[in-house]
Amino acid sequence: MLVKLDNVVKHFPVQSTSIRRHSSDVVHAVDGVSLEIQRGETLGLVGETGCGKSTLARCVTRLYDLTSGRITFDGEDITGLSRRQMRPLRAQIQMIFQDPYGSLNPRRRVGSIIADPLVIHGVGTRDKRKSLVQETMELVGLNPEHYNRFPAEFSGGQRQRIGVARALILRPKLVVCDEPVSALDVSIQAQIINLLADLRAELGLTYLFIAHDLSVVRHVSDRVAVMYLGKVVERADSTDLYNHARHPYTNALLSAVPVPDPVAAEARQRIVLAGDVPSPIAPPEACRFHPRCPKAEQICTLQEPALVPRFRDPETHDAACHIPVADEEDLATARRTA
Amino acid sequence: MIRFLARRLALGVVVMFLVTIAVYVMFFAGNAENIAHRMAGRQATPDVVQRVYDNLGLNRPILAQYGHFVWRLLHGDLGRDYYHQVPVTTILKQAAPITFSLAIGAAVIWLVLGVSAGVFSSVRPRTLADRAFTTTALFFYSIPVFVLGLTLLYVFFYQLTVHGLAIFPASGYVGLTSNPYEWMRHLILPWLTLALISAAAYTRLSRTSMLEVLGEDYIRTARAKGLSERRVIVRHGLRSALAPVVTQFGVDVATALGGAILTESVFGLPGLGYESVHAINDQDLPVIVGIVIVAAAAVILANIAVDLMYAVLDPRVRLH
Amino acid sequence: MTQGIGDAISSHVSEGAFETLPANAPGTKAIEGRSPVSLAFDRLRRDRGAMISLGLIVAIIVLAIAAPGVAALTGHGPNHQYRGLDALSPSGQPHAPSTTFWFGTDDQGRDILVRTAYGARISLMVGIGATLITITAGTVVGLLTGYFGGIVDTVLARIIDMVLSIPYLLFAIALVAILGHINMWLVMVVIAGAGWASVARIIRGQVISMREREYVEAARSLGASDWRIIFVDILPNVIAPAIVFATLLLPVSVVTEAALSYLGVGVPPPTADWGQMISSAQGLYQEAWWYLFFPGIALLITTLAFNIFGDGVRDAFDPRSDRLFAK
Numbered sequence: 011m012l013v014k015l016d017n018v019v020k021h022f023p024v025q026s027t028s029i030r031r032h033s034s035d036v037v038h039a040v041d042g043v044s045l046e047i048q049r050g051e052t053l054g055l056v057g058e059t060g061c062g063k064s065t066l067a068r069c070v071t072r073l074y075d076l077t078s079g080r081i082t083f084d085g086e087d088i089t090g091l092s093r094r095q096m097r098p099l100r101a102q103i104q105m106i107f108q109d110p111y112g113s114l115n116p117r118r119r120v121g122s123i124i125a126d127p128l129v130i131h132g133v134g135t136r137d138k139r140k141s142l143v144q145e146t147m148e149l150v151g152l153n154p155e156h157y158n159r160f161p162a163e164f165s166g167g168q169r170q171r172i173g174v175a176r177a178l179i180l181r182p183k184l185v186v187c188d189e190p191v192s193a194l195d196v197s198i199q200a201q202i203i204n205l206l207a208d209l210r211a212e213l214g215l216t217y218l219f220i221a222h223d224l225s226v227v228r229h230v231s232d233r234v235a236v237m238y239l240g241k242v243v244e245r246a247d248s249t250d251l252y253n254h255a256r257h258p259y260t261n262a263l264l265s266a267v268p269v270p271d272p273v274a275a276e277a278r279q280r281i282v283l284a285g286d287v288p289s290p291i292a293p294p295e296a297c298r299f300h301p302r303c304p305k306a307e308q309i310c311t312l313q314e315p316a317l318v319p320r321f322r323d324p325e326t327h328d329a330a331c332h333i334p335v336a337d338e339e340d341l342a343t344a345r346r347t348a
Numbered sequence: 349m350i351r352f353l354a355r356r357l358a359l360g361v362v363v364m365f366l367v368t369i370a371v372y373v374m375f376f377a378g379n380a381e382n383i384a385h386r387m388a389g390r391q392a393t394p395d396v397v398q399r400v401y402d403n404l405g406l407n408r409p410i411l412a413q414y415g416h417f418v419w420r421l422l423h424g425d426l427g428r429d430y431y432h433q434v435p436v437t438t439i440l441k442q443a444a445p446i447t448f449s450l451a452i453g454a455a456v457i458w459l460v461l462g463v464s465a466g467v468f469s470s471v472r473p474r475t476l477a478d479r480a481f482t483t484t485a486l487f488f489y490s491i492p493v494f495v496l497g498l499t500l501l502y503v504f505f506y507q508l509t510v511h512g513l514a515i516f517p518a519s520g521y522v523g524l525t526s527n528p529y530e531w532m533r534h535l536i537l538p539w540l541t542l543a544l545i546s547a548a549a550y551t552r553l554s555r556t557s558m559l560e561v562l563g564e565d566y567i568r569t570a571r572a573k574g575l576s577e578r579r580v581i582v583r584h585g586l587r588s589a590l591a592p593v594v595t596q597f598g599v600d601v602a603t604a605l606g607g608a609i610l611t612e613s614v615f616g617l618p619g620l621g622y623e624s625v626h627a628i629n630d631q632d633l634p635v636i637v638g639i640v641i642v643a644a645a646a647v648i649l650a651n652i653a654v655d656l657m658y659a660v661l662d663p664r665v666r667l668h
Numbered sequence: 669m670t671q672g673i674g675d676a677i678s679s680h681v682s683e684g685a686f687e688t689l690p691a692n693a694p695g696t697k698a699i700e701g702r703s704p705v706s707l708a709f710d711r712l713r714r715d716r717g718a719m720i721s722l723g724l725i726v727a728i729i730v731l732a733i734a735a736p737g738v739a740a741l742t743g744h745g746p747n748h749q750y751r752g753l754d755a756l757s758p759s760g761q762p763h764a765p766s767t768t769f770w771f772g773t774d775d776q777g778r779d780i781l782v783r784t785a786y787g788a789r790i791s792l793m794v795g796i797g798a799t800l801i802t803i804t805a806g807t808v809v810g811l812l813t814g815y816f817g818g819i820v821d822t823v824l825a826r827i828i829d830m831v832l833s834i835p836y837l838l839f840a841i842a843l844v845a846i847l848g849h850i851n852m853w854l855v856m857v858v859i860a861g862a863g864w865a866s867v868a869r870i871i872r873g874q875v876i877s878m879r880e881r882e883y884v885e886a887a888r889s890l891g892a893s894d895w896r897i898i899f900v901d902i903l904p905n906v907i908a909p910a911i912v913f914a915t916l917l918l919p920v921s922v923v924t925e926a927a928l929s930y931l932g933v934g935v936p937p938p939t940a941d942w943g944q945m946i947s948s949a950q951g952l953y954q955e956a957w958w959y960l961f962f963p964g965i966a967l968l969i970t971t972l973a974f975n976i977f978g979d980g981v982r983d984a985f986d987p988r989s990d991r992l993f994a995k
Contacts, residue, residue, distance in 0.1 A: 071889050100891030112882035117704060117904040126900075127890050160703065176886075359829075366830040374846050486979075490972040492923045494930050494946060495964040498953065506954045606835040610927055614950075624838060625931050628845040640834055640842055647833040 012184060012216050013047040013070065018079035020062075020069050024291060038290050039065040041240035042079070044317075047184070052210065052217040054231030054248070056224055056263065060287055062240040063220045064108075067188045070218060071105050072096050084183065101131050104177040108189040110169035114161040121157030124175045131180065146175045149212075151205060167198035171205065178209065186218045191226060203229055225267050228252060233326070236260050239290060239298045242317060246327035254337060256320050256329035258303050259283075261341045279342035297332065305344035307333055356655050360648045367644045368421065372414050375633050421641070427634040429627075436638040439623060444642075446521050447619035450611065451604035453535060454542035459597060461543065462550025463590070469551065470558035471581055481551060488548035497541040497614035504537060519616030538615045542608055546600065554593050561589040595654050602650030606643025705908065711984040718980020724973040732788035739786075742770070744779035746786040746940045751777055762956045772958040775948060784962050786940035791970060794852060794935075795922035798859035802921070803914045805860060806867025811906060813868070814875025815898055825872070831865035837927060844933045852935050859924050867913055871906055878902050908985055915978035919971045926967055942967050 019042055024035035040062045047053045057063045068074045070081060072088060080089045088099060104127070107113035114123055121143050128139045144154035150171040161169055170190060177185055187206065191199040207230055210217060221227045227234055234251045236244045236259065244257040255261050258281075265281040283302045288294055294301050300310040309332050319327055320334040335341055420427065426436035469481040488496075505516045516537050522530035561567065562585055570580045609621030616622075620639050627635035712718055731738075739745055750756070756763060756777040765772040771781035809828075813821040831839070840862040844850055847858070878884065879902070887897050928934035929943030937944060942963040949959035 073885065073889055097891045097893075100889065105886070105889045107882050107886055109882050113886050115883040115901050115905075118900070119703075126887065126892070130891050130896065173886075176890075363826060363829045363833055366826055367833060370830060374842070486975060487972070490919065490975045491968050492926055492971065494927065494943075495967060498946065498950060498960055499964070502953055502957065502960065603835045606838055609837050609841070609931070613931060621838075625841065625933075628841050629932060631845065633845075636842060636845060640838060643835050643838055644830075644833045647835065651833075 011046055012049045012084060013045075013218070014080075014082040015043055015045040015066075015070070016080040016082070018043045018066070018069055018081065019077045020065055020074060021077045035291050038240050038293055040069060041293070043237070043240075043242050045235060045242065045245075047216060047218060049183075049216055050214060051232040052219050052230050054227035054234040055218060055220045055237060056222065056227050056234060057237035058222060058287055060239075060290060061237040062290070063222075063237050064188055066237070067105070067186050067218065067220055070184075071100075071103050071186055098131075101127065101180045102183045104180065104182040104185050106170075106173050106177045106185060106187045106190045108192055110166045110173060110193060111161075113173055114169055116161055119158050119160060120164070120172055123161070124157070124172060124179060126176060127180045133180070142179060143175075146179045149209070150175045150178070151201075165198075166194050167201060170194060170198075170202050174202075174205065174209070178213065178215075181213060182215070184216050184218065186220070188220050189222065190219075192221065192223070199226065206230060223267075224263050236263070239288065239293050241298060241330070243299065243331070244327075244329040245317070246323075246329075250323070250327045254323070254327070256323065256327070256334035257299075257331045258305060258335060258341060258344075259299050260329075261335050262304075265342075279340065281341050297330070303346070304341055305333060305346060307347045309333075352659055353656065356652045360652050363648055364645060367641065368418060369414070371637050371640055372417055375637055426638040426641070429632050429635050431630065431632060436634050439635060440620070440638055440642060443618060443620045443623045445523070446617050447605060447608065447612070447621065449521075449524060449531070449535060450538055450542065450608055450617060450619060451601060454539045454546070454608070455597070455601045455604065457539055457543035458546035458550055462547035463554045463593060465547065466551040466554030467558055467581075467586070467589075470555045470562065471577075473559065482555070485548040485551040485555075488544050489552065491545065493541060493545060493608075493610040494614050496545060497538070497611060500537050500541055501614070521617045521619075534615075534617075538608075538611050538617060541614070542604065542611050550593065550596075553596060554589065557592050558585060558589040561585050564588075591658075594657065598650045598654035598657075599647065602647040603643075605646045606639075708908070708981075708984045712980055715980045715984065718977055718984070721973040721976035721980065724969065725977060728788055728970055728973065729792060731785055732792050735782070735785040735789055739782045742768075742779060742782060744769070744782050746782045747778065747938045749777040750779070762952065762959060764956070765958055771962045772956065774945065774959050775952055775956075780945070780958065780962055783940035783945060784942070784966050787942040787945065787963060788966065788970070790852060790935055790939065790941045791922050791925060791967070794855050794859070794925040795918055795970075795974075798856040798863075798921040798925070799914055799917045801856060801860035802863040802917055803867055803910055806864040806913075807871050807906065807910050809864065810868040810871025810873075811875055811898060811902065814872040815879055815894070815902065817876075821872075824868075828865045828869050828872075831862075832869065836862050837924065840924060840928060841931065841933050844928065850933060850936060852939075855925055855928060855934055858928070859921050862924075863917065863920070867910075867917075870909060870913065874906055874909055875902055878905055912982050912985055915974075915981040918978065919974035922974065923967070923971055 018040055020040040022037040022039055024037060043062075043066060045053065055063050055066065065074065069076055072081075072091065076089055080087060082088070083099065083103065086099075088096065091099070114120075121140070124143045124146060125139050128134060128142060133139070134142060140157075143157055147154040147157060152168060152171050152175065156164075161172065164172065173190075190206070191202050194202060203226060206217070206219075209215065217230070219227060219230050228248060231248050233245070233247050235242050236251075236257065238259050244251070244255065244260045246255075251260065252264065255264055262281045262283050265278065269275045269278065281304060283304070285302050288298075288301065296312055296314050297303070297306075297310045298314075300306040303310065313332070315330045315332045317328045317330040319325055320329050320331065321336065323329075424437060426440070428435050429439060465481050465485070469478045472478050501518065505518050508515055515533075517534050520534060522534050524531045562581075567580060567585055570584045571577075575584075606620065608619070609625060611617070612619045612622040613625060620642070624636060624639045626632075627639070735746070744750065750773065756773065762773045762775050762777070763769060769779050769781065771779070771784060774780055774783070809824065813824045834842070840858050843858045843861050844854075847854055850858075884897055884901055887901055892900075925934060926941075926943030926946070929941045930947045932947065934943055935941045945963040946960060946967075949956070949963070953960040
């Protein structure tokens with residue numbers, strides 16, 4: 011096991027606009043998440059905007075300090091490490107960012123950007139670094155002779171490749187991909203996703219792959235976790251999730267994934283969730299999903315469901331729901347009773 | 349809205365407070381012996397100096413002196429000048445109307461002149477008129493105040509007078525209430541001096557601002573809707589383009605009120621700026637302190653006024 | 669989307685990788701990107717107005733350096749008071765421009781041409797020196813407070829507000845009063861002392877917006893220290909506005925130096941200084957117009973040249989702004 015998250019909590023104090031600072035309002039970005047990532051696997055993390063997945067990513071890479079909880083990386087507890095102590099570990103945990111335009115400094119040459127990790131961690135001489143950079147550029151599908159160019163001279167997909175090169179040049183153990191393809195055109199998305207999949211195989215990497223698009227996550231992940239309002243609501247192996255999703259939210263997400271076959275698309279019933287995602291400052295009581303759930307019942311408003319296997323699912327598949335969706339159930343016809 | 353105002357005022361008070369601290373530290377702290385010496389006069393023996401020292405309270409701890417200073421300040425007492433023991437507030441009250449007349453008069457001229465030239469220029473870019481205005485603006489913008497002032501004096505005072513047309517006086521000030529005609533006659537050249545240079549700056553500023561706004565998409569939409577060019581410019585373009593001009597104007601007027609030092613010196617107008625230069629040459633600290641405080645207060649108030657106006661005009665500011 | 673690994677590898681190697689940029693033709697060297705600064709320099713070079721004013725500035729610098737040469741040429745020193753009839757009239761009035769004194773003499777019989785040349789030295793040295801000090805001090809303060817934030821930033825931001833609420837010239841002469849005495853170097857310090865706050869405020873604003881950018885976050889996630897981020901990621905982005913500000917400050921510094929001398933609180937006599945010459949000329953220009961005219965013109969031309977050049981630099985760095993004399 012490479013990474014273990016134990017009840018990770020991250021709250022942000024709300025910025026108050028008045029002169030007086032005290033405000034008891036808190037944004038519950040991540041509210042008790044426990045996850046494990048095995049060596050060599052890809053864990054996909056899915057959820058809508060605002061569910062806390064980006065915050066969780068930054069907690070894992072220790073860009074944020076935790077409010078409470080514990081993170082263990084490669085057997086070591088990294089929760090309380092200072093910035094200086096974290097530094098050598100950062101060579102092992104790298105991040106790929108969402109925005110290909112914002113994550114690269116426009117005034118620096120691409121070669122210098124990719125060589126950054128090498129310089130920061132004192133690897134190699136000038137020449138050695140240059141050859142490493144060019145090697146990595148080739149690995150991600152860039153022309154190594156372009157290392158003196160500026161980011162503005164590359165397309166979105168290529169810039170993302172630069173970001174990948176920068177993340178991989180130190181051959182890290184864990185790569186956290188924070189929505190790496192969300193800002194790209196669909197055809198380019200496919201290329202980058204395939205690139206990431208190939209590199210994982212080639213270099214033996216472990217990914218935490220964060221996205222809001224289920225079809226993207228399905229393609230790369232071994233296991234998937236679904237987040238809602240700061241909590242994990244379902245965890246399963248990839249195929250299990252897509253075939254036997256238990257949580258109503260997961261089912262709703264799945265029903266929104268476009269299906270290529272027009273006949274099948276016609277036949278399918280969309281599950282439309284009522285209302286908007288509630289504010290993370292004041293999440294609903296008990297089951298956080300109950301106000302929008304198509305089949306909520308009384309118990310859902312009273313008791314928070316535990317994240318355990320439902321029906322006869324294997325241990326690897328758990329869901330936090332009192333009335334999970336059965337195999338043949340059609341959620342589109344469900345009725346609320348709460 | 350009230351909250352916004354309260355916040356800005358509180359901030360202004362804090363900054364004003366810092367000004368008094370800075371002023372006090374810079375001028376008085378550590379200068380005690382000098383002050384006593386100066387007050388006692390050249391021939392004073394050491395015990396006369398000592399007595400003066402005690403009298404002025406300079407033997408008390410710095411913090412106590414500062415507290416005393418602020419206390420007096422809040423009661424409107426800025427002390428007395430070193431040489432004639434005239435209350436500083438009296439000096440300021442005499443000088444302020446002069447500076448006020450100069451600054452406000454010039455401000456009106458430069459605003460009207462500058463903005464109209466700038467906007468006029470911007471709606472016909474690269475034409476001969478535009479180039480003429482821009483070059484003239486560049487010229488006047490580059491000329492130092494005192495050079496322009498002296499040149500105007502040479503041309504309009506000296507040359508005209510020598511040739512029999514004594515229209516403008518050389519220097520001095522006449523109060524508005526005593527003789528409005530003379531008041532204006534004495535102020536026209538100073539007004540022109542200040543106004544021409546600032547007008548040049550405002551021409552550049554409003555031209556640039558207007559050009560930027562006219563390139564925006566919503567202007568293109570307005571034109572596409574078929575609105576007359578005048579409508580487009582006046583109702584849609586001017587409003588946004590004038591925003592930075594207004595901000596700058598508020599600050600500039602306040603700065604001018606703080607003493608158009610050079611203009612007053614050239615034309616012998618005994619306003620705040622003129623007084624400050626004399627005070628510095630004489631090392632008359634209370635007067636300098638008084639003028640700095642008044643000037644800073646003017647600028648801070650002007651900033652608040654401008655912010656307030658923005659808050660009224662642009663609702664986004666209030667939500668900050 | 670559901671390709672096998674083998675297909676995937678070949679797809680990303682063959683056409684996806686080099687989407688828009690073709691591989692180099694064999695035999696050519698690697699293509700270098702053009703940095704924004706070098707692009708700006710190119711635009712500047714093509715701006716005729718800016719280049720002409722640059723030539724003018726260079727000419728003034730040459731004049732300043734060659735001032736002793738001018739003295740040698742005319743045979744007159746800058747501070748030497750000449751008594752002959754071609755220098756001063758019997759009643760002590762200055763002499764108009766003539767073949768001996770090309771720009772005439774002043775009320776003390778000194779050669780105005782030579783003094784104007786020497787005056788250029790003061791104006792340029794103080795102008796450039798003060799600008800450098802102001803920009804450096806302002807940028808450092810803005811950079812540090814903007815990046816690190818916290819209590820230091822709050823305090824410094826208020827101090828900046830305070831300095832900015834005192835009118836520029838008034839503050840400068842107040843600083844002179846505090847210092848007690850004055851010389852050329854102190855004039856530079858005084859001008860910088862009055863001007864650093866505007867630079868600091870602008871730079872601070874830029875840095876604050878920059879430190880939230882994703883590339884700074886990326887650098888942090890790589891393990892970069894704060895200082896590395898400041899030097900490698902933020903500073904290069906701050907250089908451009910700093911340069912632009914410097915071009916704005918140059919003419920201001922030159923004029924402020926002259927203004928301080930004019931008011932009698934600048935470089936002390938008998939050093940030849942344009943502001944001071946103009947101040948002395950004030951009582952005499954009615955009969956001796958040349959005493960006002962030559963230093964005045966010199967000051968005007970210098971300021972004008974710096975202003976035009978500054979406009980050019982600003983346009984070069986921001987090509988969107990409409991330029992009057994488009995190439």
